[in-house]
Amino acid sequence: MNEPTPAATPAPAHRIAARRSLEGLALGDAFGERWFPLFRDPQQAYEEIRARRTPEEPLWHWTDDTAMALGVQRVLDQYGEIRQPALARVFALGYAADPARGYGYGMHELLPRLLEEPDRWVELASGLFDGEGSLGNGAAMRAAPLGAWFRDSLLRVVEQAMLSAQVTHAHPEGVAGAIAVAVAAALSTRGELSIDAVADATPDSAVREGLLRAARLAFDTEPWKGADLLGNGARVRADDTVPFAVWCAARHPDDLTAALWTTAEGFGDVDTTCAITGGIVGARTGVEGVPEEWLRRREPLP
Known part of the structure; x- marks a missing residue:
């Protein structure tokens, strides 16, 4: 007589929530990246986004945003918490495996050195810029x-x-940006996302000041205007990126598709703003309700 196959042990709730967020982040990253070629003609790009026309590329590859989020996830899966030397090694190995994911200037300088000397992450990250x-x-x-x-x-x-931030971003503004996004995602999973609550948990910083401005910005404001007032990541600074992305997520807390379209209307560093928005909203929704076509096109996650 054959023994019954044991039922698979359900994944813990915290792992499920993190994976849902990661799926949303990667989708936002890949979706946002598709708009950069059209930005050479801003009017056409804006019309395409406003008309909600899906980008035509058959394959949507994610960038360093997702590659580094996968690194964070791997450390959490292994240790259940952030261990900075381990995270430094994981980031360096991820970069070595595929350095053409769109990493910024600072990471091109830092990550190859971390591959050789991961235990010097404090000194190396602090020495940037x-x-x-x-x-x-x-x-x-x-x-x-x-x-x-x-x-x-x-x-x-x-x-x-x-x-998690200090391994690569030693400046207090870089750290504040990571705290704000992580808090927003945590609140999102609870159905309690509010910009004021995110600002309350964020250290005093330009990021927090931007969040306080975002909290006063009505949700019926046109997204391009919101990006103009809050920043859209064009300066690739945390304070120029996080407030707008959190505002877009809070504007559509239960609708990942709408949140990503809204974020894309802001232009700027659109893969990163969409990744942040996607990770926050996705922490609550996963990719449920997203067009199947988007999910087929997005590069799979490990």
Whole structure:
């Protein structure tokens, strides 16, 4: 007599939430990246986005945003928390495997050195940009799944987001951006996303000031105007990126498709703004309700 096959053990809720966020992040990243070629003709790009015409490319590849989010996820899967030396090694190995994912200037300088000397991550990350450290949006763009993972404790979210950021972004603004996005994702999983609550948990910084402006911006504001007032990532700084992306996510907390279209209307660093928005909203919705065509085109995740 054959023994019955044991039922698979359900994944813990925190892993499910983080994976849903990661799926949303990767979709936003790949969707946003498709718009860059059209930005050579801004009027055409704006008309295409306003008309909600899906980008024509048959394959939507994700960028460094997703590659680094996968690195965060791997460390969480292995240790259940952020361990900075391990994260430095994972980031360096991910870069070595595929350096053409669209990494920024600072990461092209830092990550090859981390591959050789991962234990020097504090010194190397702090030494970027004439010793100021990076205040870019790279720590924020990968933080949403971490927020979903630790969603039961905002204190833990803040602590872990800070640890995840410091490996590459030593500047306080880079850290603040990661904290804001992680908190937004945690609140999103609970159905409690509000920009004021995200600002309350974000350290004093230009990022927090931007969030406070975003909290006062009505949701019926045209997205291009919102991007004009809050920033759209064109300067690749955390404070120029995070407030607009959080505003777009809070504008459409239960509709990932609408949130990504709104974010794309802001132009700028659109793969990163869409990745942040996608990770926040996806922490609550996953990719449910997204057009099947989008999911078929997006590069699969490991």
